[in-house]
Amino acid sequence: MVVAQLGTTTEDAYLILQARAFADSRPMRDIATDVIERRLRFTDPPDFLREAP
C-alpha cells in the first residue's frame, strides 16, 4: 500500500515503514497494521514540515 501511496519501490516502502516505527518508537507490525487498516497514509507531509498558519 505504501508502494502505491508514494509511487516507490517495495524496498523503499519497507525503509519508510521502518523509519516511521523508529520515529514513533512503535513496532513495525503496528505501523503496518495502521496502514492496512487505513489509519495511516504516507501521502501527507508530517506535521513538522507543514507551515504554521
Next chain:
Amino acid sequence: VNNSVRSEQLFEAFATFADTLVTGYDVLDLLQKLVERCRELLNVDSAGILLVNDDGTLELVASTSEESAFVEVIQLDANAGPSLDAFRSQKVVSVPNVAAAPEQWAAFTTAAAFQGINCVYVMPLRLREVTIGTLSLMRHEPGELRPYDIKAAKALADVATIGILQERRLRDAESVREQLQEALSSRIVIEQAKGVVAETAQVSMDTAFSLIRNHARTQQQSLRAVAGQLISGDLRL
C-alpha cells in the same frame, strides 16, 4: 449441493489438476487453486496451505481468505497450534470445537474465535517420510468433518504434495527446500501486489486478491507475473 453433483465436481477438479501436472504449472498457482477447490467442494468455509522454508520453519503460502490467513499466521507467530502440531507429528490434527482446544494454543484459540472459526482440521502434506507443510480446513460451524470431506481433502492434499515434489524433480533442483522457498517468495510478491491494488483501487485485501487472480486467469499469466507488473507500476487494476 447433493452428493452426485459434488462427486462430479470433485472428479472435474482432479482431472484439471492431473492435466496441470502433466502440462506444466506454477506451484503457487496450483496450491492456490487447490485451497479454492477445497473451499468450494468440501463442507468448509476456508482452507490454507503452509510450507516449510529454508530454515525449517513454516510459512503461509496459499489461503482462501484473510480470516484463515490470520489464524495461520497467529499460530506461526505463537509457534503453537494445530497446524504446527500436524506438521511436527506428521499426523492429522482435528479440532472439532476450537473453544475446547488445549490451553497451550491460547493464541490460536483467540484468533480463531475472533474470526468466527470454530472447527479446524489440519493434515500434513507428506510423501513417505518427508513432510513439507500442512493443509488446513476451517469452518464456522463446530463439529467433526464428514468422512467424505476428509477423504476428498486427503486426496487433494496428496495432489498438492505430489505437485510440489514433482516440480522439483522436473526442474532438477538441488533440494525440495529451494523450490519451496521460491513458492514462498512468490507469496511475498503477491502480498505486496495486494497492497498496491488495495490502495489504488481502494478495495479490501480480499477483493484486491480476487482482482489479481481474475486478471491472471483471463490473461493466462501466473499470479507472480501479474503481481510483479503491479508492483513495478506496469499494470494497474
